[in-house]
Amino acid sequence: MTRPQVLYTDPAWLVEGGCLDPALATVEREILGPGVELRFGPHQEGRYQLTGPAMSERAAGCDVLVVYRAQVTEELLDAAGPGLRAVVRQGVGVDNLNPALLAERGLPGYNVPDYCVDEVATHTSALALALERRLVPQHQTLVGGTFDIYAGGVPHRTNRRTLGIVGFGRIGRAVARRLGAFYGRVLVHDPYVGRDLAEGYGALAVDSLEELLAQSDLVTLHCPLSPETDGLLDEAALSRMKPGSYLVNAARGRLVDPEGLHRALREGRIAGAGLDVFAPENPHQDPRWHPVLAHPSVVVTSHRAFLSVEAEASSRRRVAELVRAVLDGRTDGLVGRVEAPKAG
Template sequence: MATHQVLYTDPPYLAEGGVFDPARAVTERQVLGADVDLRFGAYGDGRYDVTGPSLHERAAGSDVLVVYRARVTPDLLDAAGPALRAVVRQGVGVDNLAPALLAERGLPGFNIPDYCVDEVATHTSALALALERQVIPQHRTLTGGTFDIYAGGVPHRLNRRTLGIVGFGRIGRAVARRLGTFYDTVKVYDPYVGRDLAEGYGARAVDTLQELLAESDLVTLHCPLTPETEHLIGEDELRTMRRGAHLVNAARGRLVDPGALHKALDEGWIAGAGLDVFSPENPHHDEVWAPVLGHPGVVVTSHRAFLSQEAEASSRRRVAELVRAVLDGRTEGLVGRVEAGVGR
């Protein structure tokens, strides 16, 4: 008989191809064991209900909540009730985990901070190189019936250009090692790490974001979403960038102001952008993104920089192991514990 209740609010891997199938939760059931009543958020019309009564009803009585895109709110925690012991984020970020709220309620929060470093660094590099080599306009031109080596413009030699990295955590460092090999110089802006750390990755730290933007030919973002970093890249920042530079964002959608980005692209302040993340997550749900998506200098993907078969399998197992540890009372020293005020 089950003695614990765990709710996974919106696990994407159980709804592949728009079909929800709880039988796919093999890993979760194996790790959590027979004493756990495993529940899932309501699914219909191709999506999970991540707010409102249906979610709150399923959360009632939960010992642990596992969230993916669903946001932790006072209403969700109230709905779960007094049995709730912890909330686990099935991912890297903490913006929807609400660490300050959890701390206020005396609840531990956890995420999986390092499961997709390889994938995001690789995807960032792919977006960057596609921009630098004008791969998308070349593809469109040739498949459209025209052979033209100049479609998209003439690229620059990368070993004479500068890569700028904003945020030097796990992924920023991996990007410096991988993508940085193509560039002459790698510069880093991160006020929360020591300046000397960049040197160990063949990079040089700068003192201000404006300095990095003004001196880089490609800028890639790898910082968490916090009140401090929301719309970190707005009109002033885009005007500071070099004409002909590119911007890559595979971190969080709200780091970039979409209206300002459209203006920068349309008026030629920058040459292009590679985007894997948006706010809202599906950019088709907000018309402000339409001119960005349609711009010829833009390369976009559907928030999948983290994705690989191996990363998904690791994330699922590690989340389930975290939940099992919480249920067993083994919370001391667990990797992934998130503290209020810490966004890294």
């Protein structure tokens, strides 16, 4: 009898010193057991090959695919073949899981929706407070040889300011509890969440994004990427932000238009931005991000808001447990089942 085969397309935790090391898959082997054949995506010159013949060859005949950054495409599913039972995303977001395509193929998709709530809420708060307290210009000025308490400008007292949260899922609610403690008022906009829920977190729901942008001194994004939210903060939306306000995005890069953001920063319509996510993921691959990265009022990190020793360990274990459940046919009630987007 052929052993079930599972392909991890591009697991970041398997790469050490630029080299792929299958011996690092200890958690996965512990949970899946010797009866499962583990495969890993093709890796060359320090990076995974996410498409092409080598990936198709690795996917052939697999029972389960586990994707990280790799896109779920028709090519990948065709390569896996008719025996494919499910696709699991090693992360929170589902845009690269391609739920619509999976639904079309009759394949279940899963993610791990809550493994890094603590980390992302903490990272969001760090970016926001770095902006509010002007930490980056202070650091750069002092290490550059000048002691100047006014470098970067004089900050405002946050308990007289308004925090605006766009998207009120798990992370948005955690941010309201943590970062909201520093602000005098917290506004929330999420058309898919009841208004009363916000009040349970010490916040006030507003009916429109425009209302939130106009009143908030710092806006932080926590909505998923969908056709509805793609380019949500375009030039027009950025122009409606309160003058002198800040923007933080640790959700999805495509929520924010880089050219619109640069113009808003250059013209002084907003005071600064804290960014952990970009589209493409590495902003150096798109020249539209270059002036944003160079702006002195921007704080950036390399898509690591989710990262901690504990979060990575939890993600690996929970993904392996999802795979094991799929292989065993125990899929009823599994946490993390991803539904296809509804039409319209």
